[in-house]
Structures are given as C-alpha cells and as structure tokens.
Amino acid sequence: MMKNSIAASPIFADGQAQAAAFPYELADEAIYILRETAAQFERPAILFSGGKDSIVIAHLAMRAFAPARPPFPLLHIDTGHNFPETLTFRDRLVAELGFDLIVRTVQDSINRGRVREESGKYASRNALQTVTLLDAIEELKYDACIGGARRDEEKARAKERVFSVRNEFGQWDAQRQRPELFDMYNGRIAPGENVRVFPISNWTELDVWNFIREQHIALPSIYFAHERDVFDRDGLIWADSPFINKTPDEQPYRTVVRFRTVGDMTCTAAVRSDATALDDVITEIRSAEISERGARIDDKRSEAAMEKRKRDGYF
C-alpha cells in the first residue's frame, strides 16, 4: 500500500507544475531549508509524530538528498497514548524509507520522576512530552530539531521564524526573534542553545494534502473515514480509549469518523466524515467550516495555549 516516494510521480517539468494544484515552489523552499539545516548544524534530527506534516517532512528530506540518504534520524516523542494505526505506520515508513528511528517515552520520564501524570477528566500527556523532548535533545546532543509546524495552523505559530532559536530550556522568546531576511538563515548558536527548524512554515493544510495527493504519499488510515468507538464531550467527538477518564454519562457509541490532525488519543478529536479517499478529503477541507486545529483539545485550554506551550519549550 505504501508506494515509495522518490521516482513515483514526476510532476515537475515546467508546464506540469503550472497545471498542478500544489505550488511546487513551496517544496523547493522546504528542500532549501532542509539542506541548510544539514549544512549548518552538527546533529540535526526530524521530530516525527506520525502525523501528516511530519510524514511530509520525511518525504521532502528523501527528495532533498536523493540519491543519498537524508542525514537526519527521526525522533519520536512517544506519549504512550498513540493511535495503534500510527505506530504501525511509523514502523513501516522507517523500514521502507530507511531512516534511523529514535524513540523517547513520556512513561520513562514519569518513571524517573521528571514529570507527574495529570489527573481528572482532562488528564493528558500533551504538556508532559515537552520535558521528554527537552531531555532527549540534551541526551542526544541535537543542535537542530526539524518540525512540521505550519504558520496557518495557529496564531502564535504564524509569528514564528523558520529558524527559531531556543535557549537552553527550549524556550521560545517571541519578542526577541532574530530578523530573518530573504532566504538567508542564520543558525549560529551558543553551546546549549538549539534551533527548531520549520521547513513547511508557508504551507497551508490544503497545500499539504495536495502535495500528498500529487506525490502519492501514503498516510496512516485514521486520516480517512472509518468506523470507531467514540463519545461526545464539550461538543467534540473523542475517540474511546483506555487513556481517557470518562464520566459515567459519557457513553461510547460506534460511528464513521476521520481525524484531521493527529496528536495522541487524549488531545485529538475526530470529525464526522465519509471521506475515504484523498480526493474526498480535499473536497471536504475546501468546504470545511471548522479550522484544522478546531479539533485539537490541547489548544482549547486557553486563547494563548500555544504561545504558552512554546515558551515552555514545546514544538
């Protein structure tokens, strides 16, 4: 089912690129950024969540360094609350594209007393994974971490640079960002600092889907309509799982849904959808009334939830 990426679909002769729905200069820009990251840093890594954006990053890296292997391992910060489909997919992608995979778990951070599990109805490991990530960066001595964040997702992300310098504590200081002029990226850092790199900053959700379609990139099955046990909470559809503390009146039922964004099972809500194929998904997004992160439970904690998490060292 997963087709290998590289030579699969050559849509880049001049005329064809014009006809394509995906603006290919965004891929040129991303590849330029990935090559700068490889050249400017000693130990760069790709932050891989199993979501569509980080899958696209992995495929862009394949294209940037072809026919050689990309000089980045994939780092997965595992909350332990994954959709099983995502993990299966991750292992197949790693095997077929030939990446090295490094996994660090929130459970291990809990066992070592670095973080404490949240309690109550809304307990999630979303905030805890920041600590696991920062510990991993320090342990593995990564000086650059490549992420799939996009500026159209969220208003704090709309403000972040492509090369986002973080201090020793991984913190983003919105008011002291370096000017970023033309395409001259400045990745010079002091020891202990690191840089988060966002090659697809300028892509929108629709750009990502059009690229996936035109380049025949495989995705985990949960992005497409399927039957699942769910329950309702706060106007959102939550996937039923042992990781969520349901109240007695939250009764699971079975229905057809898909996921528009994929975090772990405690922070990602489903949407009702019949879209079983890529074209259906794209049609659905074009007409959607709700934004992509409208189904992110982690963003709903406050108006400034993302900016606050970024200040704490989040992706």
Add this chain to the structure above:
Amino acid sequence: MDILRIATAGSVDDGKSTLIGRLLYDTRSVPKDKLDAIDAASKRRGVDFLDLSLLTDGLIAEREQGITIDVAHVYFSTPTRKYIIADTPGHFEYTRNMVTGASTAEVSVILIDARNGIVEQTARHYAIACMLRIPHVIVCVNKMDLLSYDHARFDNIVAQFRTQFTALKPAAQRLDFLPASSLHGENVTRSSPHMPWYTGPTLLEMLEVAESHQPRHFAARMQVQTVIRPRTDALHDFRGYAGRISSGTFAVGDEILVLPNERRTRITRIQRFGADIERAKAGDSVTILLADDIDISRGSTFCTSDAAPDARRELRARICWLDRTPLENGKTYVLQHGIQRMRAKLAHLESILDVVAQTESANPAALKLNEIGIASLRLAQPVYADVYADVPTNGAFILIDEWSNTTAGVGFVL
C-alpha cells in the same frame, strides 16, 4: 499554481490588520470557528463590529496592547493564485520586524490614514520598500469613510506622495494608488458605491494580476549548499551539487563557470525532487552534476560563463541596522552572503540617511537600531556578489554579531 508574496506596511492604527482581515473574510478564507472566536473576543473588548485585526495579532502582548509587534504570516488563495501576506508592525521601534517581513515581498501595500495623510512612518516604509527594490508598491489611502469619501483629499495625498518621493523611486518600480475603507470592505475586494470617481481596480484585482516572477534576463547564479555523495556501491561515482538557483536558468549541456576556482565545465545532469529534468529556473532546488572533476564545496558558486560576478574583497553597501548594539567603525562581524559566511570589518561608515527629509549626513559615529546608512566593509575572503540593483537575489547580505550570534544588520551592495 503560483504564489504572490505581499508585505503590508503603515503607521499604527492605519488599519493594516483590518485590511488583511477583510481580504481573508471576503475571500472566505476564515473558517467559522475562527470567526466565532473573534466575534466573542470583539464583544469582550466592547467593540460592536467584527474586529478583524484579532485574526492576525497572535501574541499575548499584541492583544494586550492592541498593536502588531512582530510579523504574522497569513495565507489565502483564489482560483488564480496562492497569497502569502506578511503583516508587519507599524511602530518605529519594530522597524526591524517590518524589514524581515518585506524582504521576500513582490508587492508592498503601504497604508495611509486619509485623515493624517503622509506621516513619518509612510516615508520610512516607502524608503524601505525602495531600498529592498520591491517591484510593485500599492499605496492604499484608507479610512476614506471617515472623510465622507472626499475625492479632493485623495488627490492631494497622491500628488504630495509623488512630489515628496520622486528621488526615492527606482525606475523599474510600479507605483499604484487606491482609495479604500478596509473597515467597510470598500475597494478591497468589491468596488465602493461611495467613490464613483475612482474607476481603477480594487486591491484584490491589482493583486490578481501582479507580477510574481523575477525578470527573465537575470544572469544565472547558484550557490552550492551541500555536496551529495551517496557512498554506496551502486552509486559510487555519484557526485551532485545541491543548491537553489537564485537567478536565471541552467540547462543540461550548458557551459558554466565555477567560482572561486574560475574553472569552466559543462552540466551533464540536473535533478529536482530526485528525478532528472532538462532545465531549471530561479527558485528551483536542484542537484547539478558536472562533466569535470573540480574541487567544489559548500559556498562555491555556479554562474553563466559569460556573465560572472566579480570577486570583491571590499564592499560598499547600503545598510539597515537591526540590532540594539550599534554598528561602529572598526568592528568585525560575520557577513553572510546567500549561504556563504566570512569575516568582515567595518572600514568606513560613510553616511546616514534621514528617511523623512531624504538627506544623507556624512561620517556618523554609529548606525543605531532601525537606522539606514552607507558603509564600506573589508572582507577576509572574496565574495561573488552582484550589485543589488542589477541582480537582487545575489546582491544582499546580512551581518551577524560574532558574540550574540544575532542577525544585526542587512546590506545591499552598491
């Protein structure tokens, strides 16, 4: 599909964020949940209309103060093309963020509050747009609704703008004027019923036909970012030079000149996204293979063999300073031209520009944050840069502070 990159500029409260909100709203680029959220926030703030500026002011400090501090990037598309807007801050103290946002723009939209006319920030922002040589500038005279859509007032502002800035305007720059009310959406995406005297296109109509590609006559240039060597048995002899073409075109069979070696060779293969192609153009990220074995590494430059840039050990440049620590004579910096870095020493600070009066004063002691001047630099090794006015994509550089590592200034080769 192509992309048009736009930067908006203007003084505080000229209605930039509202104008962008209007473009997004009228092109149906804002999902309902985001609209509901700003509707609720507008009511909390006690305004009785949809405060579209809340769409882009994404930082806590910005919402607290009601101003834009840093560039926000905003996206929308029409059936014609995709748009990227850099919504840049209006405050003088955030000029450096404005320059950041404007550096990649193909169109600059400068807002003027019709009630205030041309103010100091108008001069500053237009001077920056001219310094960056943004090909197309649209001056949007906003808030016409507050002046009863006064035709004479608009004509006055246009006439004053043309007189005051004649000397600044590069010959190739396209300059348009537009009367608008972003609050009521007049002349943004729909013509205004209140300004029958304006028969020109709306803002969106101007953007739909604006030029998004660099002129084709530019000489071909590419800096090598990295050398690709698979080191496998099957691809033992593969040696590709990866980079993004900054101007012109390269085709298989072309003779090129490699700098700094000054060796001529021929292109045997070009790959883009891992597949072979015959020809590549400015903006394409490619891997190029050559006929001869030449010592090439990161920072080497490929160019057309009959139009190569000169090797410069000294640069005279227009500089815009972006750091709190001033630029001073005798200091050393790291100069980054494209992807190539070298040490540079500030040899002589020649003059400083008063952007409002448009006069240059000689021999300033320093260039402080947000100030613009002309300086000469001495370089530790040669740079293959063009004059910015001739080939902009190979004529700019940044100056990095050696100690703080921050990007402290931007320069344009004269």
